[in-house]
Amino acid sequence: MTHKVSSLLILGLLAGALLAPASPARADALDRAGLVQELCGDAGAMGRAGAVLVATAASGSAEDRAFAAPLARAVIDRKLGCDDAGAVLDESGLDAVTRSPRAAAGTPRSPLLSLKNRPVFELADAAFALRGAPDVAKRAAALKTLERRPAQIPEGLLDAAAAVESDAGLKEQIDTLAQTAALNASDPAARIRAIGRVAENPSRRALTRIAALTADPAYAANPEFRAAVDDATRRIERGIALGDTLATLYNGLSFASILFMAAIGLAIIFGLMGVINLAQGELIMIGAYVTWLVQQGLRVVAPSLLDWYLVLAIPVAFFVTAAIGIALEALLLRHLYKRPLMSLLATWAVSLFLVNIVRVVFGTQNMQFETPFYVSGGVPVIGDFIFTWNRMFAIAFAVVTLALTWAVVRKTPLGLNIRAVTQNRDMAACIGIPTRRVDMMAFGLGSGLAGLAGLALSPIYSVNPQMGQNFIIDSFMVVVLGGVGTIAGTVVAALGIGQINVLIEPLWGAVAAKVIVLLMIIAFLQWRPEGLFAVKGRRK
Amino acid sequence: MSRIAPTSPIVLLIGLIVLVALAMAGLAGTEFALSRYLANAIGQLAAFAVLAISLDLIWGYLGILSLGHGLFFALGGYVMAMYLLKHSFVVTGTVPDFLQFMGWKDFPFYWAGFDFFPYALAVAVVVTLLVSGIFGYVSFRSRVGGVYFAIITQALVYVAMLLMFRNDTGFGGNNGMTGFSVLFGWPMGTSGMITALAVASLAVLALVLVLCRWLVGSRFGALMLATRDDETRLRTLGYETLRLKLIVWCLSALIAMVAGMLYVPQVGIINPRVLSPELSLEIAVWVAIGGRGHLVGAVVGALLVNAVKFWLSSAAPDIWPFILSGLIVLVVLVFPNGLMDLAKFKLVRPMGPKRMAEEMGEARP
Numbered sequence: 001m002t003h004k005v006s007s008l009l010i011l012g013l014l015a016g017a018l019l020a021p022a023s024p025a026r027a028d029a030l031d032r033a034g035l036v037q038e039l040c041g042d043a044g045a046m047g048r049a050g051a052v053l054v055a056t057a058a059s060g061s062a063e064d065r066a067f068a069a070p071l072a073r074a075v076i077d078r079k080l081g082c083d084d085a086g087a088v089l090d091e092s093g094l095d096a097v098t099r100s101p102r103a104a105a106g107t108p109r110s111p112l113l114s115l116k117n118r119p120v121f122e123l124a125d126a127a128f129a130l131r132g133a134p135d136v137a138k139r140a141a142a143l144k145t146l147e148r149r150p151a152q153i154p155e156g157l158l159d160a161a162a163a164v165e166s167d168a169g170l171k172e173q174i175d176t177l178a179q180t181a182a183l184n185a186s187d188p189a190a191r192i193r194a195i196g197r198v199a200e201n202p203s204r205r206a207l208t209r210i211a212a213l214t215a216d217p218a219y220a221a222n223p224e225f226r227a228a229v230d231d232a233t234r235r236i237e238r239g240i241a242l243g244d245t246l247a248t249l250y251n252g253l254s255f256a257s258i259l260f261m262a263a264i265g266l267a268i269i270f271g272l273m274g275v276i277n278l279a280q281g282e283l284i285m286i287g288a289y290v291t292w293l294v295q296q297g298l299r300v301v302a303p304s305l306l307d308w309y310l311v312l313a314i315p316v317a318f319f320v321t322a323a324i325g326i327a328l329e330a331l332l333l334r335h336l337y338k339r340p341l342m343s344l345l346a347t348w349a350v351s352l353f354l355v356n357i358v359r360v361v362f363g364t365q366n367m368q369f370e371t372p373f374y375v376s377g378g379v380p381v382i383g384d385f386i387f388t389w390n391r392m393f394a395i396a397f398a399v400v401t402l403a404l405t406w407a408v409v410r411k412t413p414l415g416l417n418i419r420a421v422t423q424n425r426d427m428a429a430c431i432g433i434p435t436r437r438v439d440m441m442a443f444g445l446g447s448g449l450a451g452l453a454g455l456a457l458s459p460i461y462s463v464n465p466q467m468g469q470n471f472i473i474d475s476f477m478v479v480v481l482g483g484v485g486t487i488a489g490t491v492v493a494a495l496g497i498g499q500i501n502v503l504i505e506p507l508w509g510a511v512a513a514k515v516i517v518l519l520m521i522i523a524f525l526q527w528r529p530e531g532l533f534a535v536k537g538r539r540k
Numbered sequence: 541m542s543r544i545a546p547t548s549p550i551v552l553l554i555g556l557i558v559l560v561a562l563a564m565a566g567l568a569g570t571e572f573a574l575s576r577y578l579a580n581a582i583g584q585l586a587a588f589a590v591l592a593i594s595l596d597l598i599w600g601y602l603g604i605l606s607l608g609h610g611l612f613f614a615l616g617g618y619v620m621a622m623y624l625l626k627h628s629f630v631v632t633g634t635v636p637d638f639l640q641f642m643g644w645k646d647f648p649f650y651w652a653g654f655d656f657f658p659y660a661l662a663v664a665v666v667v668t669l670l671v672s673g674i675f676g677y678v679s680f681r682s683r684v685g686g687v688y689f690a691i692i693t694q695a696l697v698y699v700a701m702l703l704m705f706r707n708d709t710g711f712g713g714n715n716g717m718t719g720f721s722v723l724f725g726w727p728m729g730t731s732g733m734i735t736a737l738a739v740a741s742l743a744v745l746a747l748v749l750v751l752c753r754w755l756v757g758s759r760f761g762a763l764m765l766a767t768r769d770d771e772t773r774l775r776t777l778g779y780e781t782l783r784l785k786l787i788v789w790c791l792s793a794l795i796a797m798v799a800g801m802l803y804v805p806q807v808g809i810i811n812p813r814v815l816s817p818e819l820s821l822e823i824a825v826w827v828a829i830g831g832r833g834h835l836v837g838a839v840v841g842a843l844l845v846n847a848v849k850f851w852l853s854s855a856a857p858d859i860w861p862f863i864l865s866g867l868i869v870l871v872v873l874v875f876p877n878g879l880m881d882l883a884k885f886k887l888v889r890p891m892g893p894k895r896m897a898e899e900m901g902e903a904r905p
Contacts, residue, residue, distance in 0.1 A: 270687075274687065276687050276690070276691060332873070335873055339876070340687050341686070341687070341690065342876070343872075344605070344607075344687065345821075345825060345872060346868065346869060346872045346873075348868070349864070349865035349868035350869075352861050352864060352865040353861070353862060355861070356861040356862060469817075473694065476691045476694070477691075477695060479691075480691055510702075511703055511706060514698075514699050515703065518692075518696065518699050521695075522675075522678060522679070525682055525684055525688075525692075526681070526682045529683055
């Protein structure tokens with residue numbers, strides 16, 4: 001849609017330029033009559049005219065370009081009729097200079113392009129089309145023509161075209177061509193300038209382009225050129241290294257956010273009741289499915305709000321999974337508090353049930369999600385590091401969840417009760433805290449957080465009935481490493497495991513990363529058997 | 541060693557197993573022989589029962605739940621598969637499919653010697669002892685127990701599964717190993733071979749049952765129960781619980797390994813799915829349903845759940861998970877000690893004092 005808008009805009013600008021010939025022209029305005037006269041002249045004159053056309057396409061004013069563009073086309077197509085009074089554009093029947101309708105006098109002569117001049121006019125025509133054609137396809141075709149003669153492209157043309165280009169893909173192609181053209185320019189100073197410009201945006205592609213210049217004869221002959229190339233290589237390599245570091249940190253952070261989201265509910269439940277909820281992964285999965293249902297519901301009820309389904313699903317996902325968690329606690333787990341290993345099996349039965357009920361209702365295929373604008377695309381930062389919005393969404397979501405969970409646990413009466421029961425259940429019961437109700441509410445909170453985790457990762461991972469199992473073991477690791485039910489422990493452990501995973505993965509692969517993380521956790525438990533942030537006091 | 545009453549369930553069960561084994565062996569080749577499918581199913585069930593005993597030993601009698609026993613089961617299974625493939629290669633001369641997929645002309649060097657069964661068996665034992673010994677030592681030394689231990693073992697088996705899913709390890713990758721044609725020189729897949737494997741599995745099951753019954757009935761078994769019930773007190777009394785736990789843990793791993801060695805020739809394939817955390821969890825479910833802390837319970841649970849699974853996964857594959865989860869919830873809520881609760885449920889209950897008084901009163905002239 002944005003294409004259309006900007007195309008219209010360009011059309012409007014062009015129309016404005018055409019309709020306002022009286023607007024003040026630049027000082028070195030095109031000698032229109034002289035140009036047309038030369039176009040009708042001999043081969044030498046036409047060559048000069050072609051050069052003028054090319055220069056106009058590169059640096060002429062908008063009016064001049066709008067004036068000259070039909071001329072180039074007309075000469076190539078032999079649709080320019082030269083007569084004694086000047087020339088007439090055959091197709092529109094307008095005078096070539098004044099652009100007022102007039103008929104050609106006598107039998108007009110169509111100038112024929114020589115083999116030498118033809119490429120110049122084609123270049124000019126493509127240059128005009130690149131800067132002025134309202135249609136993206138036509139501009140792309142013009143770019144293709146220009147790409148065949150990078151050495152002849154006048155300086156400034158591609159930059160000017162890129163500046164007003166609305167299509168992102170085409171703009172990138174123009175930029176690339178601009179850099180290639182400048183790197184292959186005949187003027188050494190322009191080449192060195194171009195090298196500096198390429199080095200400004202370091203990426204692996206830029207590095208290969210600069211590296212190719214070391215084979216250039218100028219590299220051996222011209223010490224200045226050589227220094228520029230070496231300097232650019234160093235700068236690009238630095239940029240790539242920086243970008244890779246940032247990308248690793250960013251990916252680690254986003255993975256840690258997902259881990260945190262998956263583990264925080266588990267940690268609260270485990271810390272409070274010593275129950276490992278094996279159905280936590282399935283609650284994550286249900287959170288993702290609820291998000292999908294909200295999206296489908298909006299599609300029917302309010303399509304205009306469809307883009308905001310991720311936001312609107314937040315309360316729904318939380319309360320649906322919290323309700324499932326509360327029901328689970330009330331029906332099943334409250335009978336099993338003294339037997340944590342049995343509750344492990346019971347929650348596994350629940351997870352088996354949930355996976356299969358979802359499989360029966362929704363099927364096993366991946367759910368299709370709309371990608372709202374705020375989680376699509378990204379901003380290239382440096383090197384090959386792209387700051388993607390979907391990962392940023394997960395990180396921001398985790399930060400907000402962390403803040404809210406912290407506030408609930410630290411600032412509300414429920415949180416006070418949860419902390420009291422976590423520290424000493426019997427004593428808490430003695431002073432009148434309704435431990436059973438606290439259990440239920442805490443289980444609801446923990447389950448609701450799992451639902452939010454499902455929501456947060458639905459733009460990143462595929463959503464299917466098995467998805468919960470991918471997270472459950474990693475989130476167990478987080479809880480074990482972090483220690484019993486502390487928010488701080490969960491955060492630190494999630495960050496640690498997330499970063500280690502992402503650091504190791506590119507070196508030895510995902511499997512080795514998992515193996516090493518597991519071994520590190522086992523080794524760590526030798527030193528602190530109760531995790532990073534164990535609650536101080538007697539061992540239970 | 542405590543005396544076992546001739547009417548105790550364990551004796552009845554062992555008797556039953558031996559009886560079935562003898563009947564199968566005796567009827568083999570006659571027209572009364574079991575169908576190949578049924579004989580094969582009995583053999584697989586027996587292997588699962590051995591696996592369940594191994595978990596019951598550590599969970600029921602030591603209170604340590606392992607959710608990674610599939611690791612040792614798979615270890616035995618993989619070594620057995622390696623032996624079978626190497627043996628088949630010596631006899632038939634064809635390289636297994638998975639090596640051909642990888643474009644390898646010959647076995648990797650670490651497969652050397654696996655065509656010699658005692659060597660394969662020794663490797664299985666040594667590797668199992670190494671893995672279980674090191675892992676058990678570091679865990680028990682730092683007193684990782686309960687839920688923590690369960691989670692770590694689950695992660696262990698998960699990691700092993702990820703490793704085995706890789707195709708470049710030379711262990712079959714995600715396709716696993718299959719295409720076994722000979723066992724100890726006899727062709728596989730014949731009725732006689734199926735029956736022989738089933739009988740061997742039953743014999744091993746009976747043997748393991750007797751061995752474990754002897755172990756838990758001994759003084760060592762009493763220490764196991766004491767460790768389960770109050771480890772701190774036992775340590776305070778001067779007992780070295782670390783060594784005790786380690787011994788039982790390694791023994792349990794060995795039994796699970798044997799179960800894997802029995803299982804693979806009967807199903808004819810091994811792939812990384814035996815290392816999935818789900819299978820290891822299911823072992824715990826068998827034991828829980830049967831009743832943990834009773835060897836009979838583990839066997840009955842494994843036989844029952846797997847028999848139902850054999851039947852339902854062909855009759856109604858969609859509802860099998862629902863039935864299993866319902867069964868687990870029922871057992872966990874209503875029969876905390878599994879089916880052993882049912883066994884203790886007596887039709888004729890001893891009279892209470894009131895009833896006794898009434899009966900006596902009525903009986904009095």
